[in-house]
Amino acid sequence: MDIKFSKSIGNVKKSFIREIFKVLDQPDMISLSGGFPNPASFPIDEIAEAAKKVLDLDGRHALQYSATEGYVPLRKYISERYKKRFGLDIPFEQILITNGSQQALDLLARVLIDNGDDVIVEYPSYLGALQSMSFYLPTFHEVRLLEDGVDLAMLEEMLKNHQPKFFYTVPNFQNPTGLTYTKENRIEVARLIEKYECLLIEDDPYSELRFYGEEVMPIKSYLGERGILLGSFSKIVSPGMRLGWVVACPEIMDKLITAKQATDLHTNVFAQRVVYQYLKDNDLDAHIATIKAMYRRQRDCMVTMIERYFPQGVSVTKPEGGMFMWATLPEGISSMKLIDQAIANKIVFVPGDPFYVNRVDANTLRLNYTNSNETEIEEAIKRLGRVIQDAIDAKK
Amino acid sequence: MDIKFSKSIGNVKKSFIREIFKVLDQPDMISLSGGFPNPASFPIDEIAEAAKKVLDLDGRHALQYSATEGYVPLRKYISERYKKRFGLDIPFEQILITNGSQQALDLLARVLIDNGDDVIVEYPSYLGALQSMSFYLPTFHEVRLLEDGVDLAMLEEMLKNHQPKFFYTVPNFQNPTGLTYTKENRIEVARLIEKYECLLIEDDPYSELRFYGEEVMPIKSYLGERGILLGSFSKIVSPGMRLGWVVACPEIMDKLITAKQATDLHTNVFAQRVVYQYLKDNDLDAHIATIKAMYRRQRDCMVTMIERYFPQGVSVTKPEGGMFMWATLPEGISSMKLIDQAIANKIVFVPGDPFYVNRVDANTLRLNYTNSNETEIEEAIKRLGRVIQDAIDAKK
Structure with missing residues (x-):
């Protein structure tokens, strides 16, 4: 069919993160890409209890x-x-x-x-x-x-x-x-x-x-x-x-x-x-405290592993909270061009490009630490360090 | 503040139905306005059971x-x-x-x-x-x-x-x-x-x-x-x-x-x-059968009551399903102008106007029968019949 779509929708790029979902199911893939919470932090039993109560007390309005x-x-x-x-x-x-x-x-x-x-x-x-x-x-x-x-x-x-x-x-x-x-x-x-x-x-x-x-x-x-x-x-x-x-x-x-x-x-x-x-x-503050303890360990682990495994010339932010670090590679290295190599090494991150309006081949990338455990973070940073090192070597 | 909102949002009318929500809390108000299902039809216990199961089986993905x-x-x-x-x-x-x-x-x-x-x-x-x-x-x-x-x-x-x-x-x-x-x-x-x-x-x-x-x-x-x-x-x-x-x-x-x-x-x-x-x-077909039996009675009741209480010159559709009837008043009677009188009589419906792109003072109106029981339907149609009769009398 020859459908004329709206000008506006033509201006919207597909989300890179959503597109990357497709590789996440591969075995042994470690993702530092999404902004996913650690599911270990979900209050599953408490939500189940709350759902039962809501339906028991006033199901007619809840539905x-x-x-x-x-x-x-x-x-x-x-x-x-x-x-x-x-x-x-x-x-x-x-x-x-x-x-x-x-x-x-x-x-x-x-x-x-x-x-x-x-x-x-x-x-x-x-x-x-x-x-x-x-x-x-x-x-x-x-x-x-x-x-x-x-x-x-x-x-x-x-x-x-x-x-x-x-x-x-x-x-x-x-x-x-x-x-x-x-x-x-x-x-x-x-x-x-x-x-x-x-x-x-x-x-x-x-x-x-x-x-x-x-x-x-x-x-x-x-x-x-x-x-x-x-x-x-x-x-x-x-x-x-x-x-x-x-x-x-x-x-x-x-x-x-x-x-x-x-x-x-x-x-x-x-x-x-x-x-x-x-x-x-429930006590939300107590719940948040357990999430923060978990994420702080994961964040600290990533900081340590980056110091251990990332090549010289890569700088990374050290956030005081939240879910992300931001890495800057040496000038001239496109993180987007690293993605295929990263996926081949069973690791994904989000390249910098989609975080800018028009920039392409940015030398920046986003790393999420909340949705992987410490073993995975170590392994992922080690693999990513090698991918970056290879790119630096190839440029020489 | 002097905010310039988008041209597009300026073109969107507030929903009449949403606005009418505000009077629905008045005691004894009977609403034939919304397109609400009868809450007696909601499978509350079954949904509670399903919610528990979903969280027990795979809460991490469900959240x-x-x-x-x-x-x-x-x-x-x-x-x-x-x-x-x-x-x-x-x-x-x-x-x-x-x-x-x-x-x-x-x-x-x-x-x-x-x-x-x-x-x-x-x-x-x-x-x-x-x-x-x-x-x-x-x-x-x-x-x-x-x-x-x-x-x-x-x-x-x-x-x-x-x-x-x-x-x-x-x-x-x-x-x-x-x-x-x-x-x-x-x-x-x-x-x-x-x-x-x-x-x-x-x-x-x-x-x-x-x-x-x-x-x-x-x-x-x-x-x-x-x-x-x-x-x-x-x-x-x-x-x-x-x-x-x-x-x-x-x-x-x-x-x-x-x-x-x-x-x-x-x-x-x-x-x-x-x-x-x-x-x-659950058996959705069986559930739908109970909803249909309920709505059929409510629809039949409304048809009967309209025959009994609506003045000559008002025509009403007789749907074979769904939730609504559509009434056409004698030429020249604006249903929108009846709304205040209807609310004073503790009854609401949706006037025809918002169902047309630009028409005002339409002589049509929408009646919902799914969200009221038969006693309420009889009372509502009786009251509405009087309001319409008054409007006809006033025009003479």
Whole structure:
């Protein structure tokens, strides 16, 4: 058939991570590619208990159509947790439950971006965000990341020269770099957003997973209504449940609700009630503590193995939390060109390219440490070290 | 704040049904408005059993990230059911699981519609489809419905004079009219779609709920790759689970998968596995038989009560299945203008207006009989009859 598809869908690249799924089933393959939690951390029995309770107590509502905004007790729980963690007052009416925070990104892009609108993203940025925004045909501007956060001079330059709809950031244990913005950097970002009357989309799936250093307040806490904040239960309870949320002021929330209605009516209410029941009956902080202990060991193991097995000239970030490290290879070595060799050696990672708007043959790559045990991490880093060494040798 | 929202979201109307939710909590309010299943039909204990089993057997996968396409055993179940019901061969690879069929509508609009593209919809049409498509700024053409299906001459005229991307239809127990296309009408629709090289989006949430007459084959069965077919577990298992699907040829499926990735990665896999387990361990046909017996009584009751209590000059469709009847008031009486009076009398319905692209003050309205018991239906129709009579009297 000769179907004319929409211009917009033609602009969306397939997710590299989703495409790589196909090789993951090969025997002995070790994946450092996805952003998967360690399934050993899933509270399976507690979720089973919660599911039973939800159906016993009020199965008729748990299985019926429900409100677009989400299940009120769950929204109140999220509101209270912001209060407890940061002293932030966020009324539950300003929280919309979404199918994972990926949907929140799509809904925000949907209500904010017209073809050609300017938006600012990090360089590199979360590939799922680039993918979801690209559908709406914005003009991307990429702002460099430094050790302490975003390059503020470059950010101000972009805010001054364009009228961007928003700046999209992952300020905690960023995906893909693992970097975290300092408090000072955040305060400046907030000031610039206010000064240039822009919006901030602050994506925060990882901040609960801090193993080292001190918690930093969300940028939203330094901003008023120009701050939009995203969160997720994917990394602290279960990603399969697809439960995320977006915090937005009433003016934006109103549009998001309309967009959500038109998109899928509402988020799975059975899942919302089950997760709420789980949170109510269990100690989330204790659960998160066990996840963090697990991930800290895995992260430390990867750091050690990288020191042992990676060739000279490769630099790697050392995140204080979250799920990822970011490696920079010697100049001129394309991580994308290493992928076939890596797969032949039964190891996968995500090359840098999809984390940039247009860059190809980047010398960067993302490594995930949460979904492999220490034996696997050692083996994977050893294999990857050899693949990188071979590439360096071949260049000589 | 002075936020410039996207042109597209400005084109989306709030769902009237969602807005009406707000009055439903009033005591003694009887709602004939939503398209809600009767919660007495929900297989609560069986779902509880399935949830326990899913978590016991393979909790780690049930709570983890999963494939965009959906859970393979569920897709195979759907494929086999098409085979069993209609003898249709639909490979499971051509089935994508979505967050209810509402999301399938959004994804299809997303990959097919560019601003200004022509699309054909029924007159009246499902309001959620109009809402979701309107985001993509198409030019709508509305084709009249007759007792035996769509007005074929009018459909051909539109196909000839425009190059519409698709014709969107609900051929079984249509939402909102309750009308069903005859076999002859379907064959002609298929022929016209082929002749003019258009696509058909056949939305079929209700065909399992036939209480009278004989099953008719999907239009898809008379079409090749130009037929796109939507289905849903909302009306036969649970709408809160948000599980629908779309059947499309590989060329279209490829784009839908990319769109789904960018939108929300994948559908809740816990829900997919629970519903699959439920389907595997229980007799769906027996369950549907109990739903049908229940709805048939409710439908018959509404027909009887309308004959008893509605004024002369009001005509109402008599559906052979599904969830809705469609009433036409005497010329010049706006059902939208009756809504306040109806609410004052503790009864709500959906006025005709939102089921048309632009029509206002339509003299039509939709009545749902599945979510009220027979006592409520009698009382509601009695009250509504009075409200209509008052409006007729006031016009004299």
